[in-house]
Amino acid sequence: MAVGLGAATAITVVPQAAYAQAYSFTTVDVQGNQRVEVGTILSYARITPGQRVSAGELNDAYQRILGSGLFESVELVPQGNTLVVRVVEYPTVNRIAFEGNKRIKDEDLATIVQSQTRRVFSPRVAEDDAQKISEAYVQQGRLAARVTPKVIRRKDNRIDLVFEIFEGGVSEVERIGFVGNTVYSDRRLRRVIDTKQAGILRAIIKKDTFIEDRVAFDKQLLNDFYMARGYVDFRITGVNGELAQERDGYFVTFNVEEGQQFRVGQVTVNSDLPDVDVDRFQRAIKLRSGVVYSPTRVETEIARLEKLAVREGLNFVRVDPRVDRNDRDLTLDVSFDLVRGPRIFVERIDIEGNTTTVDRVIRRQFDTVEGDPFNPRAIRESAERIRALGFFKNVDVNAKEGSTPQQVVVDVNVEEQPTGSLSFGASYSSTGGFGATASFSERNFLGRGQALSFQISSASATKNYGFSFVEPAVFGQDLALGVTVNYSETNNLGSDYDTTSGLFRPFVEFPVSDNGRLQLRYTAGVSEIAAGGSLTGGIIEQEATLGRRVDSSLGYTYTWDTKRAGLSPNNRTLIEFGQDFGGLGGDTNFVKTSAKAVAQTKVWSEEVTLRATVEGGALSYSKGLSRVTDRYQIQPSLMRGFEYGGIGPREVDAAGNSDPLGGNYYAVAKFEAEFPIGLPEEYGISGGLFYDMGSVWGVNSGVSPAPGNTVISSGFDLRHVVGFSVFWDSALGPLRLDFSEPLKKQKQDEAKNFNLTISTQF
Structure with missing residues (x-):
């Protein structure tokens, strides 16, 4: 028979006597106990034979026995010189079960509850377990969930404990609003x-449920957003969450005060320490007057100055920032004071929780080692680098006092998360036909922080096999060492010739400045062209007669990216320049040069993203000739509006048939804007406009077209394309749909008015 837990309270039976009445018992008779020893019960009662006790002391004994949590009911009955103690023991839990749950599995709920089988049943613990289960459902946004513990009596004083669960529906966030914001719109915030607000994808998007902990995190995100943009007086005065009458939806309102935007005023360095060259530190400052104030900029300067102090041999020098307001001109003067910090050393760094990742992967994120001066800011930066690895779900880094007050111990506690993926997929394209893909990637291979991946893809037009491996920290330094191996067979995306190519490329990469990195590489490649019988011209056929060719080259790429410093939330600049020099034992001598520059900014209260890209490449041979597999071919991802190889030099016969040859040079400029189109942002759909122009030109002079054929578009001739885009953050990933129309093109160019790709973030 199932009964509620609240019905198991007993009442003490004591004589109806005055409180001044006293008792003296020569014996104590304990009845009803089966598992609990008599001595244990008497130890709770604290009554010995011959002891005189008052009615109040008798009641205290009752409370102590009942408060032990071992008994369902307790009675103390004086019978002459005998005190009878009658107890009913709590039953033993035979089985714990969950009923009505679908959203949370039984095994997950079992880890939440404290009640255990083969242990004494406790109503208080069972009620606590029910509350914890309810809280687990609240974290999923199911505020109407109810959990009721029930007991089913079995023989031999055993019970089954059943938690009856009513999960209820999800309490979605129907609307998120802001009050008090004037600079940034509700949509931007x-x-x-x-x-997120509930939308048409509510079955997939799990962030549209109301969770109090998430709202608290949202408040911190809003504060960081405004502070990074110079609004130092920003504050949230309150968050109102109104639950709909049906308890299935929330209306959340953030009340904010934005304040004024401040910029950086004077920037100075001060120090009273005799061994500090203030001018040397002043020259190292890169924070300039007039820029929007940001705590991130100040933290970056502090880190730069403290690293300079270490290089100058100035131990225990700390940088204390002092910020003075100038309300009249809305500026903040920043003063960096170099002071002598306490002489505290790092005794040791303890790492716990890493069951797969080896200690050195975590330890190398610290610039500090045992015995170094303790710098709290450096420890915080190390913690952020550990989180940025992406290997751990949670990272806690704390410092505590060591064996002496002059030493600290840094405790690192991590919780690992999966870092590998195995995927299978199918695809279709108009150029490559149907295809299948299998890939494996592991970002923390064998727990060593190494990246390993391989991919196999096959379609009717192409076959590709790839492998890559990267060791990000050779000798524990910020020096990446990797290798890429690739083999492919293709008919060049539907043309009348086949290609076979293989590539082996080891490389090293390392930083050369705060924003700059340099990659050095060696590339060995082998390629072969097999011409078909239906080629239009003779140039590709002549290139195919060259047979298998081996290329060997040394190269470098320099990348300068302002995102690495993260100083501006709205602006980013990327510059890449690279060259490969062929002739290191191969069949050819060549120089291949590529360059790219990208600039991005956000305008109109950050509602619109503007982006400009300029890139180009040049291929020059001093031994051998470039072939169609070496020359540049325009792709839709490089310039929209045209098919693969749709522009550039072509060999054309009298009937108008042509073969794309590719070019030794290319140049492309792209300008685009991304903006909201009025749909609710929870749909994840935005729009864009773009304007592209580019050209591919230049062919070899050592080969000639077939008799009667001509080579067209071999010179520089810009094509112009306009169009609009639709961006969709779908359940399959960020998709981009481009609709384009060439404004200027050549007769033989092959236009492509629609293209669907996976959107990439710059």
Whole structure:
């Protein structure tokens, strides 16, 4: 028979006597106990034979026995010189079960509850377990969930404990609003916070449920957003969450005060320490007056100055920032004071929780080692680098006092998460036909922080096999060492010739400045062209007669990216320049040069993203000739509006048939804007406009077209394309749909008015 837990309370039976009445018992008779020893019960009662006790002391004994949590009911009955103690023991839990749960599995709920089988049943613990289960459902946004513990009596004083669960529906966030914001719109601020509004994808998007912990995190995100943009007086005066009458939806309102935007005023370095060259530190400052104030900029300067102090041999020098307001001109003067910090050393660094990742992967994120001066800011930066690895779900880094007050111990506690993926897929394209892909990647291979991946893809037009491996920290330094191996067979995306190519490329990469990195590489490649019988011209056929060719080259690429410093939330600049020099034992001598520059900014209260890209390449041979597999071919991802190889030099016969040859040079400029189109942002759909122009030109002079054929578009001739894009953050990933129309093109160019790709973030 199932009964509620609240019905198991007993009442003490004591004589109806005055409180001054006293008792003296020569014996104590304990009845009803089966598992609990008599001595244990008497130890709770604290009554010995011959002891005189008052009615109040008798009641205290009752409370102590009942408060032990071992008995369902307790009675103390004086019978002459005998005190009878009658107890009913709590039953033993025979089985714990969950009923009505679908969203949370039994095994997950079992880890939440404290009640255990083969242990004494406790109503208080069972009620606590029910509350914890309810809280687990609240974290999923199911505020109407109810959990009721029930007991089913079995023989031999055993019970089955059953938690009856009513999960209820999800309490979705129907609307998120802001009050008090004038600089940034509600739409922009909704993109900042983690909580989202319920939309058509509510079955897939799990962030549209109302969770109090998430709202608290949203408040921190909003504060960081405004502070990074100079609004130092920003504050949230309150968050109102109104639950709909049906308890299935929330209306959340953030009340904010934005304040004024401040910029950086004077920037100075001060120090009273005799061994500090203030001018040397002043020259190292890169923070300039007039820029928007950001705590991130100040933290970056502090880190730069403290690293300079270490290089100058100035131990225990700390940088204390002092910020003075100038409300009249809305500026903040920043003064960096170099002071002598306490002489505290790092005794040791303890790492716990890493069951797969080896200690050195975590330890190398610290610039500090045992015995170094303790720098709290350096420890915080190390913690951020550990989180940025992406290997751990949670990372806690704390410092505590060591064996002496002059030493600290840094405790690192991590919780690992999966870092590998195995995927299978199918695809279709108009150029490559149907295809299948299998790939494996592991970002923390064998727990060593290494990246390993391989991919196999096959379609009717192409076959590709790839492998890559990267060791990110050779000798524990910020020096990446990797290798890429690739083999492919293709008919060049539908043309009348086949290609076979293989590539082996080891490389090293390392930083050369705060924003700059340099990659050095060696590339060995082998390629072969097999011409078909239906080629239009003779140039590709002549290139195919060259047979298998081996290329060997040394190269470098320099990358300068302002995103690495993260100083501006709205602006980013990327510059890449690279060259490969062929002739190191191969069949050819060549120089291949590529360059790319990208600039991005956000305008109109960050509602619109503007982006400009300029890139180009040049291929020059001093021994041998370039072939169609070496020359540049325009792709839709490089310039929209045209098919693969749709522009550039072509060999054309009298009937108008042509073969794309590719070019030794290319140049492309792209300009685009991305903006909201009025749909609710929870749909994840935005729009864009773009304007592209580019050209591919230049062919070899050592080969000639077939008799009667001509080579067209061999010179520089810009094509112009306009179009619009639709961006969709779908359940399959970020998709981009481009609709384009060439404004200027050549007769033989092959236009492509629609293209669907996976969107990439710059």
